[in-house]
Amino acid sequence: MTGIFLQAFIYLVAAVIAVPIAKRLGLGSVLGYLIAGVVIGPVVGLVGDETTTIQHFAEFGVVMMLFLVGLELEPKMLWAMRNRLMGLGGLQVGLTTVAVMAIALSFGLQWSISLAIGLIFALSSTAIVLQTFNEKGLTKTEGGRNAFSVLLFQDIAVIPMLAFIPLLALPELVAAAQTAAANAAEHHEEMSLVAGLPGWAMGLVITGTIAGVVVGGHFLSRPLFRFVASSGLREIFTATALMLVIGIAALMSLVGLSPALGTFLAGVILANSEFRHELESNIEPFKGLLLGLFFITVGAGINFGILFEDFFLIIGLTIGLMVLKALILLLLSFIFKIKGSSRWLFALSLAQAGEFGFVLLSFTTQNHVLPMDIAQLLSLVVAISMFLTPGLFILYDKVILPRYEKASNDREADEIDEQGTAIIAGVGRFGQVVNRLLTANGVKTVVLDYEATQVENLRQINIKSFFGDATRPDLLHTAGIEEASLLVVSMDNQETTTELVRYVKHTYPHVKIIARAFDRGHSYMLRAAGADHVEKETFHSAIEVGATSLRCLGVHPFLVEQQKAKYLRLENSSSEMLYETWMGGEETESYDNHYQHLFIQLEETIRDAMDEDRMDRHGLTEREWTPPPKDYLDDFTDHPLDKVIDDAVDDEDDISGSEKPA
Incomplete structure (x- = not known):
C-alpha cells in the first residue's frame, strides 16, 4: 500500500x-x-x-x-x-x-x-x-x-x-x-461472451x-x-x-x-x-x-x-x-x-x-x-x-x-464607390446591429472594417461593406466624411478607437461621433478625445438582465422599472463625477486611492437610494412607470381619449347591428 x-x-x-x-x-x-x-x-x-x-x-x-x-x-x-x-x-x-x-x-x-x-x-x-x-x-x-x-x-x-x-x-x-501464449493465458485470462462462438x-x-x-x-x-x-x-x-x-x-x-x-x-x-x-x-x-x-x-x-x-x-x-x-x-x-x-x-x-x-x-x-x-x-x-x-x-x-491573418489584412483597401449619411467603422457583432437598425430606417450607411473575413461574411448575406482601415484619412475622405453627419466607431482596438475619435473630431468638428467603449476607463478616454456619445458595450444588456432577474425573483414589474430608472440616473450622475475626477487626476498612488474611495462612496449612495421607499414620492423620471389610480379619467372633461372610446363603441354598435336578423 x-x-x-x-x-x-x-x-x-x-x-x-x-x-x-x-x-x-x-x-x-x-x-x-x-x-x-x-x-x-x-x-x-x-x-x-x-x-x-x-x-x-x-x-x-x-x-x-x-x-x-x-x-x-x-x-x-x-x-x-x-x-x-x-x-x-x-x-x-x-x-x-x-x-x-x-x-x-x-x-x-x-x-x-x-x-x-x-x-x-x-x-x-x-x-x-x-x-x-x-x-x-x-x-x-x-x-x-x-x-x-x-x-x-x-x-x-x-x-x-x-x-x-x-x-x-x-x-x-x-x-x-x-507456448508463451498459453502461459500468458493462465495468468491473464480475459472474459468474453463471444469466444468460441461461430x-x-x-x-x-x-x-x-x-x-x-x-x-x-x-x-x-x-x-x-x-x-x-x-x-x-x-x-x-x-x-x-x-x-x-x-x-x-x-x-x-x-x-x-x-x-x-x-x-x-x-x-x-x-x-x-x-x-x-x-x-x-x-x-x-x-x-x-x-x-x-x-x-x-x-x-x-x-x-x-x-x-x-x-x-x-x-x-x-x-x-x-x-x-x-x-x-x-x-x-x-x-x-x-x-x-x-x-x-x-x-x-x-x-x-x-x-x-x-x-x-x-x-x-x-x-x-x-x-x-x-x-x-x-x-x-x-x-x-x-x-x-x-x-x-x-x-x-x-x-x-x-x-x-x-496578415495576408488577408495586407491586401489593398477596397475602392469605396458610395457615400452615406453615417459611416460605421468596425462591423463586428456590435456594429452589425447598429448598421441594421440605421439601414432599416432609411439611413444611408458606409461600412468599413479591417477584417477581410468579416467583410466577406457580410457580403454573403447581402450587406455591402468595404475592406479598409478607417483610421486612414484618405479612406475616410473617399467614404465622404466631409458630407457625413455621423460616425459610429465600434472597432476592437482601444488605442485605435481613441485616436480615430480624436482625429475626426479635430478635423471634422461638425460630425457627430458615437463610440463603443469596452469599460469605464475607455469611456473616459473617448470622452476626452471628443466623442459626443459613448456607450459601454455591455452596460445596457447587463441592466436588462438585472431587471429581468428582479422580475423572476418576484419583484413587481412597476417597481423594477422604477428601480432601473433610478439606477440609470444615479449611474449617469456618478459617472460624470468620476469622469471629472479622472480628468483632473494624475497617475499617483494618492490619486488612485482618492478615486477608489470616491467610487466606493458612490456605490453606497446607489445602494441607499435603492432602499428608499418610493411610495411616498415619485421623481419625474419615474412617473411614467407609476400605475395610474382607479377612475382617473373621471377627473378629466373632454379628454381626447373620450372621443376615441366613443368612436370605438359606435363602430361596435354598427357591426353588431348589421348582424341582427331582419
Missing part, C-alpha cells in the same frame, strides 16, 4: 509542476503531461515497469472523453455530418493505410505485416487533438469540425480493424509463440448488445436518473454516472467491441436527456485526471534504450509518417474545399499516430501478426509522434495563422 501511495504522489507532483509551467510558456497541457512523464520515467527513473499497467488503466480517460463528446452530439447532428464522416474520414483511413502499406512493402516486409502497420498508423490521437482543440477554442472552427469528423470515423473503424487483424496472423509466429452467433450477440445499449439508454436511463436524483445525494449521482460508463465499456469489451465506441454511442443517445449537464459535470473531473495520467504514462513509457539503438531509423519513421499523413490530409482538404488556415489546422492536427495505436499493437502481438521487435519499434514511433503533436499546434498558432 505504501508503494502505491508513493507512485501516486510521484505522478501527481510531476503533473502539478510540469503542466502549469507548460501552460504559462504556451505549450499546452498535453505537452506538459508528456514532459512530466519523460522526466519521472526515462530521465530520473522514479517510475518503472508499472507504467504499462497504469497506461491500460489511464486509457479509460479516452473512453470517458468519447462519452462526453457523445453527450454534445444529438443524433440529428450526427446524421447531418454523415457526408464528412464517411467521405472525409473514410478516405483518410483508406489512403493512409494504402500509402503506409506501400512504403512498408518497399522495405521488404510481408504484405500482412505491411497492412497491419498501415491500419495502425492510419489512426490519429483523439485524446490529444480534442483536448488541445478545447483548450485553444478551435472546436467550432472549420478545421476543427472536419478533424473531429475524421477522428470519429477512426474510432468507429477500430471495430472492423479488431475483427480483421487476427486474419493476418503469421503461421510461423503462431507456432513460435504458442460467426453468425457472434454477429447476433454483437447486434443484440448494441441494440440493448440503444434501447436501454433511451428508455431506461431516465427512470434510473430520476430515481437517483430523488435521493438528493450528489455522490450517488456521481456513482451512477461512473457505473453507466464503466458498465457499457465492460459490456463492449465482453463482446469484442471498442469500449470507446460503446460509451460514445451511449453519450449520443443521452444527448437529449435532461440529465445531460449533470452527467457532464460528474464525469469531467475523472476524465481530466485519467487523460492526464495517460499522457504521463506515454512519456514515461518511452524506451530510450531501443530509441538510442535505432535513433535515426525511429526519428526518420516518425517524421516520415507525420509528413505523409499531413500530405494526405492536405490533399483531402482540397477535395473537400477546406480553405485558408483551417486547411493547415486540419492537416497538422491529425498528422500523428494515436493512442489506439498502442491498443492495436498489443492486439497484433497477441494474435501473432507482428513480431515483438517490430511492435516495440512502432510503439516508439507512435509515442514520439504524439509527443511532437503539441509542437505542430504551436507551429500553427505562431507561424501559419499569423501569416494568413
Whole structure:
C-alpha cells in the first residue's frame, strides 16, 4: 500500500509542476503531461515497469472523453455530418493505410505485416487533438469540425480493424509463440461472451448488445436518473454516472467491441436527456485526471534504450509518417474545399499516430501478426509522434495563422464607390446591429472594417461593406466624411478607437461621433478625445438582465422599472463625477486611492437610494412607470381619449347591428 501511495504522489507532483509551467510558456497541457512523464520515467527513473499497467488503466480517460463528446452530439447532428464522416474520414483511413502499406512493402516486409502497420498508423490521437482543440477554442472552427469528423470515423473503424487483424496472423509466429501464449493465458485470462462462438452467433450477440445499449439508454436511463436524483445525494449521482460508463465499456469489451465506441454511442443517445449537464459535470473531473495520467504514462513509457539503438531509423519513421499523413490530409482538404488556415489546422492536427495505436499493437502481438521487435519499434514511433503533436499546434498558432491573418489584412483597401449619411467603422457583432437598425430606417450607411473575413461574411448575406482601415484619412475622405453627419466607431482596438475619435473630431468638428467603449476607463478616454456619445458595450444588456432577474425573483414589474430608472440616473450622475475626477487626476498612488474611495462612496449612495421607499414620492423620471389610480379619467372633461372610446363603441354598435336578423 505504501508503494502505491508513493507512485501516486510521484505522478501527481510531476503533473502539478510540469503542466502549469507548460501552460504559462504556451505549450499546452498535453505537452506538459508528456514532459512530466519523460522526466519521472526515462530521465530520473522514479517510475518503472508499472507504467504499462497504469497506461491500460489511464486509457479509460479516452473512453470517458468519447462519452462526453457523445453527450454534445444529438443524433440529428450526427446524421447531418454523415457526408464528412464517411467521405472525409473514410478516405483518410483508406489512403493512409494504402500509402503506409506501400512504403512498408518497399522495405521488404510481408504484405500482412505491411497492412497491419498501415491500419495502425492510419489512426490519429483523439485524446490529444480534442483536448488541445478545447483548450485553444478551435472546436467550432472549420478545421476543427472536419478533424473531429475524421477522428470519429477512426474510432468507429477500430471495430472492423479488431475483427480483421487476427486474419493476418503469421503461421510461423503462431507456432513460435504458442507456448508463451498459453502461459500468458493462465495468468491473464480475459472474459468474453463471444469466444468460441461461430460467426453468425457472434454477429447476433454483437447486434443484440448494441441494440440493448440503444434501447436501454433511451428508455431506461431516465427512470434510473430520476430515481437517483430523488435521493438528493450528489455522490450517488456521481456513482451512477461512473457505473453507466464503466458498465457499457465492460459490456463492449465482453463482446469484442471498442469500449470507446460503446460509451460514445451511449453519450449520443443521452444527448437529449435532461440529465445531460449533470452527467457532464460528474464525469469531467475523472476524465481530466485519467487523460492526464495517460499522457504521463506515454512519456514515461518511452524506451530510450531501443530509441538510442535505432535513433535515426525511429526519428526518420516518425517524421516520415507525420509528413505523409499531413500530405494526405492536405490533399483531402482540397477535395473537400477546406480553405485558408483551417486547411493547415486540419492537416497538422491529425498528422500523428494515436493512442489506439498502442491498443492495436498489443492486439497484433497477441494474435501473432507482428513480431515483438517490430511492435516495440512502432510503439516508439507512435509515442514520439504524439509527443511532437503539441509542437505542430504551436507551429500553427505562431507561424501559419499569423501569416494568413496578415495576408488577408495586407491586401489593398477596397475602392469605396458610395457615400452615406453615417459611416460605421468596425462591423463586428456590435456594429452589425447598429448598421441594421440605421439601414432599416432609411439611413444611408458606409461600412468599413479591417477584417477581410468579416467583410466577406457580410457580403454573403447581402450587406455591402468595404475592406479598409478607417483610421486612414484618405479612406475616410473617399467614404465622404466631409458630407457625413455621423460616425459610429465600434472597432476592437482601444488605442485605435481613441485616436480615430480624436482625429475626426479635430478635423471634422461638425460630425457627430458615437463610440463603443469596452469599460469605464475607455469611456473616459473617448470622452476626452471628443466623442459626443459613448456607450459601454455591455452596460445596457447587463441592466436588462438585472431587471429581468428582479422580475423572476418576484419583484413587481412597476417597481423594477422604477428601480432601473433610478439606477440609470444615479449611474449617469456618478459617472460624470468620476469622469471629472479622472480628468483632473494624475497617475499617483494618492490619486488612485482618492478615486477608489470616491467610487466606493458612490456605490453606497446607489445602494441607499435603492432602499428608499418610493411610495411616498415619485421623481419625474419615474412617473411614467407609476400605475395610474382607479377612475382617473373621471377627473378629466373632454379628454381626447373620450372621443376615441366613443368612436370605438359606435363602430361596435354598427357591426353588431348589421348582424341582427331582419
